[in-house]
Amino acid sequence: MEKKLLIIGFVWPEPKSSAAGSRMMQLIGVFQSENYQITFASPCAKSDNAFNLESINVSQVAIELNNGSFDDYVKTLNPDVVLFDRFMMEEQFGWRVTEQCPNALKVLDTEDLHGLRKGRQQAFKDNKTFDEGYLFSDIAKREIASVYRSDLTLIISEVEMDILKNQFKVDESILLYSPFMMNPISKEEIQSLPKFENRNHFITIGNFLHEPNYNAVLYLKETIWPLIRKQLPKAELHIYGAYASQKVNQLHNDKQGFLIKGFAEDVNEVMQHAKVCLAPIRFGAGLKGKLIDAMKNGVPCVTTSIGAEGMFGDLNANGFIADNPDVFVEKAIQLFQDEPLWESKQQNGFKIVNLRFNKNEQQDSFINRLKETSEHLNKHRLNNFTGQMLQHHAFQSTKFMSRWIEEKNKN
Template sequence: MSTSLADLRYFLNRMIGLFRRSVASLRTRGWQATWQRIRVHTRSLPPPQRAPLYLPPAEAFAPFEVPSSVEPRVSIVIPVYNHVAHTLACLRALAAHPPQVACEILVVDDGSSDETVQWMPQVRGLRYEVRAANGGFIEACNDGVARSRGDYVVLLNNDTVPQPGWLDALLETFGTTPAAGLVGSQLLYPDGRLQESGGVVFSDGSAWSYGRFESPDDPRYSALRDADYCSGAALMLPRALWDQLGGLDTRYRPAYYEDTDLAFAVRAAGYRVLVQPASRVVHDEGTSNGTDTGSGIKAYQVRNRGVFAAKWAPVLADHPAPGSVPTPALLHRRQRQVLILDELVPQPDRDSGSLRQYNLIRMLLAEGAHVVFVPTRREHGGAATEALQKLGVEVWYAPYLEGVGTWLREHGPRFAVAMMVRHHVASECLPLLRRYAPQARRVFDTVDLHYLRERRGAELAGDAGLLRNAERTRTRELAVMAGSDITVLVSDAERAQLQVDAPAVRVELISNLHEVAGAGAPWSARRDLVFVGGFRHPPNVDAMQWFIGDVFARIRAQLPEVRFHCIGADVPPVVQALAARQPGVEIHGFVPVVTPYMDEVRIAVAPLRFGAGVKGKVNLSMAHGQPVVATTCAVEGMHLRDGDDVLIADDADAFAAAVVRLYRDEALWQHLSVAGLRNVQQHFSLDAAQATVRRVFLE
């Protein structure tokens, strides 16, 4: 495929940007940290690693136990007709990796004549239900659900091997996805190839198993998605909805198209039908009825297609024509598609910028948009990528993402909006978007004004070279704004700065996005001080050098029992060395869940001496009712007033005095706690940003 001028400009801009950032990093981080960052950008990418499939070994029958509960939340209904070896493999998988949720397992015997009758009663915890007469798959399912006791019901074929976590992933989807009505698993062949990640139905009633024979890791098939139907081999829905719909339609007896019909009925009732690839189930397709549609039970598949097409003709008229090849563009054609370009997927447990981006994505999904995330470094982000996929974000990565330009050449035309995050990513990607997605609204998310942060750091350090770098960053950042349709800022202070520096730029404000957690523990139950911030961010390194080196000893002189908890990834040696010399300082490094430190520590400190944007560490504490002592820089643009919402101090003596005063004064502490919660709700909550998000991305 030929390389366009836009592709060449992308490569050149990327190399120039990497060189410039490396030079700046040498001055601020030193050669070791800079070399590590260069290696990250240039290393080869391994393919993403998923857990190997669990397949229970074939062995002689011996009694065993499966999960069971007298008050199940989920009922797993397994219809069987002979093939006891498959049934045992399915049950052994459930026993080997029991779900976290309380469940019951019902094997509904539809007239087996093999060892099923002898062996199933010996499986402890199993509800073995024998039907009076053979009636086929549909009647066995309806009968089994009628005997179940759970709030949710799962239909599970006996020729399946559920993988660890499969059931909990299905159930979790109902809690995180609005209007979820039916959720199916990703089905795999025993050799690991994809059998189906949801189904596509064409206008004549024929169907397509999406992703058949391809890799289950392919980004097209590995994210939560609305599907036309999900196979009855493994699907979940609320028992109340099942009863409302009357179960599987018996006009399709004995089998085939009943699961497709159920999905259409769920949708007609106002609910969504979803496939959740985080739920993986191995399915030995064709065990019960073979694959030949010309004879036997399988022949009903052909007959029932006509029955289905006649029943749902008005709905099918809006479906793709037979022969269409399903693609992401086709499957999401009814949604507004939003592209996000950033170096890496957000890690909301590590930095406030990631939390803001993650919550923005959640807001877009809740508004019905389809979000596609392309990390320009092409890396699979492990758990962070999988978390986005479970929400329904189409995330791309190597080897399926060969290059940003190549990918945009194929996918660019489907986007209504393309958001570029941070100025160096935007500089690289703007030419590609102009060439391959000219119809898309170009949104530039600054995260913060980099040139403003760099300028302040240079002025604090008294470094003329850094000051020149900041001016070069200013030129590049303003050029990106000029090439974008909308520039997104995080604070009113930055908006005021741009009114001076670039008054013609269209600006919108989407600040930090937090959910208000609540007040946490009262003053009397709290103790100590805390700081939260990642140390790849130079302002945080400087803040801890100043606080631990100059401020904390003054606090300990008046509060000798107080401890200081320093939380954040990538703690540099200079901070660790300072902490080792200062009694009462505890360096925790990265902490996956910081909530206990927000809910149980008395005061948060934000001693930043330079920076820009809005400080997520301040929002995070206030969202938990934890008062904050901060510098003027740390609360810039956050609608906070000294003494009313926060305590502000900028020199070591004043900062220490403010901490000691707040630590001892319960009434002041309570006042600031309530005011901080109110501030987050009014200015930094998801509700506060909703109108702007709709205006930028959806109108």
């Protein structure tokens, strides 16, 4: 009998706009490889950049927050697995799923640890060192509670796995390391990519609604790019990203070679024209989709320790990691001018994608863990008393707050 998956999305997936959208499409692909009948539901309005899921036989359903109509819907659908896209969706709909479909396996996809990203952002704003005072925030409390209430939580970065296990003391039995799942890059694909002499500018890319990306572009504009242009007066920086607002477009300056290009219809095409990718990310979490895109298209990178987090493991980076702006600039120029260095860093990138983010290996690990948890679900839940306790209290608080809002909305 065909198994059913219900994905409750924080937003409709936009693989051309964000790493989160690409990640969601990868997860859908995993479940499709196991012949799941998939429904994607979201309370969010759909943008023009949203992927047409029906084109890949995924049903699309609009749902409402704080509305009992979802209870009837999910009970009728009766999914085997429910995947919550970020902890906010588990908060809103998790108790309803538990009430209506108690035997459904509940999986939380964090995308990145929101508490970690927001804590780092606040520390950056305060110009202070990030520490546990910033990490153990109210958002983190909500997020970790959601992790415990779920049967399995997908963690995209090994660094975040360590933080959950060591600082939050979350048991590994309810966590699954699940990074990006990329098709291996073949020798033929590598050979077909443009060579060093056929590439001629710097590039950066990222959804401008994501604060770490906007901040990185500002940092490039104000600090890093003027230093690069001083030594390379004809160089250009091409800046791509969805949702460029007026404040972003105002940064465009032809004379400085600082070019806001906006939405990239085909990220592979724009990456393959570029020589070096710049990603001076000063706060954030998760894995950086821009670095993955750069690696698979043969573009060496200069990034920060935050940007590099969880990306390279024990392998050599596909470029350089520098937090000091002068060192960052020095390495960017070195990569831009030194062909043998550029080629060696490019090869590192191919190796990282093929060894660390190999779709075949990551997919097998994911499916095996999913099956194992499903088959022993009652025992798995009994071993997670903290989750049961939080589930009990969530029913008393979240449920009745939602019911109150629902009644209020009727008046």
